[in-house]
Every structure is written in structure tokens, then in C-alpha cells.
Amino acid sequence: MAKQDLHKYVLDMVYKYRWIDQALDDLEQEVGYVICEFGIASARKMEALIHERVTQLCSFPNLGMTYNGLKYNGNEVRILHIKQVSIIYSFEGELITLIALWNNRRNEKTLKTIIKARQ
Numbered sequence: 001m002a003k004q005d006l007h008k009y010v011l012d013m014v015y016k017y018r019w020i021d022q023a024l025d026d027l028e029q030e031v032g033y034v035i036c037e038f039g040i041a042s043a044r045k046m047e048a049l050i051h052e053r054v055t056q057l058c059s060f061p062n063l064g065m066t067y068n069g070l071k072y073n074g075n076e077v078r079i080l081h082i083k084q085v086s087i088i089y090s091f092e093g094e095l096i097t098l099i100a101l102w103n104n105r106r107n108e109k110t111l112k113t114i115i116k117a118r119q
Helices: 003-012 021-038 040-059 108-117
Strands: 016-019 065-072 075-082 085-092 095-103
Touching (some): 016 021, 016 040, 021 040, 021 095, 040 075, 040 085, 040 095, 065 085, 065 108, 075 095, 095 108
Parallel strands (some): 016 095
Antiparallel strands (some): 085 095
């Protein structure tokens, strides 16, 4: 494979993603909180930003940093911070698994327990 072909392949590679059920629950909970506290416009902005970051992950799955050596189904857990929340995910092959949407004000020790429980 020629160097320019390899470069094109890397640029064209897009990963698929899936939210596990508990992560979707996290998203719903965070959106509900933002609606109650700050209004629907703020919740829509937050949802759009999360969607934008997930879309970025589909092109750049190593964007987030590894998270304390934790594994999810044998793969590294990664964390991508977005203002007040973080996306917790792992990937294998061409699939990104969104494990949790984490409110950054919560105790980080709880997050480790949650990640282990969601396997």
C-alpha cells in the first residue's frame, strides 16, 4: 500500500458507537437535571455538545485519555471531559462503547465502582 493510500485510509476510517443502557440513563438524568436547573435551551446546548464530541470520537477514538488503567470487557477505559460532564468509553476494533456519562462534580471513587459494575 502506497503512503498516500495509507493516509487516505486513516482519514476515511470512521468508528461506530453504541450507548449501553446505563449510559443512556445517565444522559437522560443529566439532561433532566439541566432542564430543571437551567432551562431547556441549556439542555439542548449540552446535548448538542455531547453529540459533537461523540461524533469526534468516531474519527479519533484515542481522543480521550486512558482512565486509571481500568478495563471494560478487556479494553482500556478512556475519558473525554466536556465542561460539566465526561464521556466514559472504550473501543475495540471499529466499535466505541459509551459506558457512562459522568457529572464531574460527583465523587470519582464512585465512578470506578460504576464502571466495574457495568461490565
